[in-house]
Amino acid sequence: MSLQVTNLEAELKEPISLVSEGDTPSPFRAASPTESLRDRTRYLAQLIAQRNPLVGSDWLQSIRDRAQNLLRDQALPSTRDEDWRFTDLSSLYRTTFQPASAATVTDLDAWTTSDLPIRVVIINGALSAEHSTLDVLPSGITVQSLATTDETIQPYLSQQQGMNEVFTALNTASFIDGVVIRIAKNQAIETPIHLLFLTVASDVAVVSSPRTLVIAEAGSSATLIEEYGVIGEGTYWTNAVTEVFVADNAQLKHTRTQRESATAFHIGKTAVTQARDSRYALTTLSLGAQISRHNPEIVLTGIQTETHLNGLNLAVDTQLSDTHSLIHFAQPHCVAKQLHKCIVNDRARAVFNGRIEVPQAAQQTNAAQLSRNLLLSPKARVDTKPQLEIVANDVKCAHGATISQLDDEEVFYLQSRGLDRKAACDILVKGFAAEITEKVPSVELRSRVLKSILYLISNE
């Protein structure tokens, strides 16, 4: 079964939802929000009340306080909120989390790669100088702990659109540290910077709030890899926010892999501002967590920018993997290309909502979005929704969505060459994922990610 939708300059009100066989309601869909508004308000208040103190300067403290005030009397969302319609967080709200404190670990081998020597390690939301390789930083780049950084970052931190969104504000109100990366003007950094965000999990459920600020100054160029994962076993919640500023004519290649454990919750925001003539490419790989949600939000404030978003969500077993992206155009002559893929197996579910805003001022916009989805089991489900809001009248905006299963003819072709059914399916899934995974700028990480994908889809 395959479905192709291609519309020009249209807003699709209803998402395309498809289960691959029959109309079996997914376990997530069936569940109505069990937590009342009061419960969700109280839950949020509780999270803020018990947050760890920040050991840092006053102005940083005031940013936390501002977010705290913003959240007063607010509630975390339920499926009645349009943005969370397909992502039911009831199981998160039923879990009591303790704030994660700075911790040390002994063995990082599972997460480090030898072809990524520049490593910045953030454990439970705090920069770990001990595990980072800050001594091998090339010139032209500075990496600092957020808690000890100076006020020069004040114009950047928590200044972007979307900072008031409840989980982002919760991160702002709760961070105990973080990392600030600055690529100096006109500096080209060849080696990718590997940011490793790890939670130390245990019997006690913990929530961590990693916070990252990246400033790519004018004319600079760099490659950044963010990776989210865990050391140890247990339930935990990562509520991450990364803010990125790409200044005039700067270039940033950004990869974000999320390989949390199956007991984790992961909510993440990647907020990006692109100034004129800048180029930004984001590759996201969301493989882990029982419930994950990622919001890449790209705001194009200058003319003639170029943006590439490539995303892959993999969901198996009873996982729910959600990506809500936004590209906001504001100026003329900007180009954005987006390819988002979902692979769903078992009774799992994936959600993609791709919003593209083209206001009157953004003439000559060239935007293209394609959502491609692969369902590997009869109970797997994907909800995909392109959402193009176009006011400008001289633009090129295209979007499309396909939903398919593995092609029997392709499987047979491979079998006729001696591959058994499983090997044939693996190679086809790998092929489907490759268009995204091949963008990962590290051979080792790429092969690790592919291994994870094959392991996850074949783990009965």
Place this chain on the structure above:
Amino acid sequence: MIIENSEVILSVKDLTAEVGGVEILKGLSLEIKAGEIHAIMGPNGSGKSTFSKVLTGHPAYTVTGGEVFFKGQNLFDLEPQDRAREGIFLSFQYPLEIPGVSNLDFLRVAYNSKQKHKGLEEIDAFDFDDLIREKLEIVKMNPAFLDRSVNEGFSGGEKKRNEILQMALLEPTLAILDETDSGLDIDALRIVANGVNQLTNPDNAVLMITHYQRLLDYIVPDYIHVMEGGRIVTTGGKELALELEARGYDWITDSEPVEVGAR
């Protein structure tokens, strides 16, 4: 080449098969011995391609009767991949495109599946590179095709050459060429046919399925069978093709089915 007392590679008796509830093969019998090249010709819809799919185990086709033995083994006891590993190869009429999978990886996985089946050591990327470059010569293929996705964006001729490259690599006992000549220009046809001719030997056999006599000028068969209505209705030597070319199929299809495979 016809060899006295050579081993029977494929023995098909009264084979019937259906697809989607429609009977296509209606009592097909055929015997192929080592060293022989057979061609099946016949009008559209006579069941030629169905026969190739049934032999390779395509799941959409259901065998309803008769028997097929491959090197003495009941073919229907084998899964499609085991038929391939045991030495049956089908060159597809329409080779599939597999985006995202490099041709080189695909070929290596296929080769190693067979190695493993035979209890031989799997070959690593470096040794495989040497091996495949040798095989590329057979079909005069540019090594650049190895780095591209399987058949993706290949022309018709390049796809067929890629099929014969796989044949060269997997060294099948029985190669079934399903309309390998269709849509090829004369240069591509020469290359493909030349490739196949280099691969034939006294221990293997080829079954060609074709519409056109043209192919048989380049790969000369020992036997030509004419199929009609799901059965082989006549069998002859290579001269039969010329008669078919001149007179069409009608003069045969009116006549009674004959016992085939008989010497």
